[in-house]
């Protein structure tokens with residue numbers, strides 16, 4: 455067994471040690487015929503930390519559209535005319551609490567309140583605090599994706615009962631300027647660090663299939679590892695008419711599975727949650743493989759501007775893969 459054999463690299467990852475550059479290159483350039491072995495090792499690594507449990511989470515699109523930012527993949531940007539994304543201000547606490555109740559009935563433990571936009575004024579901050587209380591009242595762990603917040607705003611929301619801050623870095627620092635020109639990558643990184651400093655659980659990942667290279671994928675994973683991010687949402691592009699990426703081909707299921715497995719090797723201690731784009735890339739035919747590829751969580755229900763997989767069929771596939779739903783909110 456050489457240093458660069460899949461078995462040796464998997465043993466290194468299982469022990470929690472960082473992989474060498476050569477080991478990472480070996481994983482990235484793996485012969486596609488060896489994908490089943492890669493997935494099997496990734497699944498074994500995830501089993502060390504997460505057993506045979508899979509976590510489910512859900513979100514509500516609590517405030518949609520008219521976003522000041524120009525993220526090239528996103529239907530909610532005000533810069534992309536012609537998308538059919540709905541536009542509405544923050545839903546009432548009653549509406550958000552009702553969506554949380556439905557998610558709980560479907561087995562979710564964490565519930566994300568997701569709002570478009572970057573800056574949060576004082577009225578919106580009060581609205582978020584009320585939404586957080588409405589989710590907590592349903593017995594779910596409230597998470598919030600509000601854009602970029604200041605340290606003091608994190609403290610206000612934590613007092614209201616907020617447990618988790620969700621903010622994706624989307625891609626590597628190197629690729630980000632090709633994805634978004636209206637704010638700097640550092641602003642996102644600073645907000646994530648401020649949430650950590652406030653003692654919040656942080657969910658921070660990215661979107662794949664937006665023109666990034668394998669080097670970009672590795673760069674993002676290593677940054678998340680160095681920041682100590684323990685929950686990483688993985689999204690895959692669904693090309694949306696009206697956005698600059700409308701005509702980009704979605705990733706193949708094989709490439710997407712390769713990315714999930716790579717992230718499991720690079721982030722052995724972190725929850726990897728498969729979120730948007732799951733239906734587009736994996737459909738229903740590759741669900742079982744996805745569940746044993748190193749992922750440890752799924753977003754269930756509908757995503758922000760695209761429709762999710764059927765919840766009943768998710769539960770069936772979870773049992774068929776020999777997994778069970780994590781009864782806690784990890």
Ligand code: SF4
Pocket residue numbers: 521522523524525528529530531569570571572
């Ligand atoms: S990804 Fe977020 S910040 Fe970027 S355009 Fe969409 S809603 Fe706005």
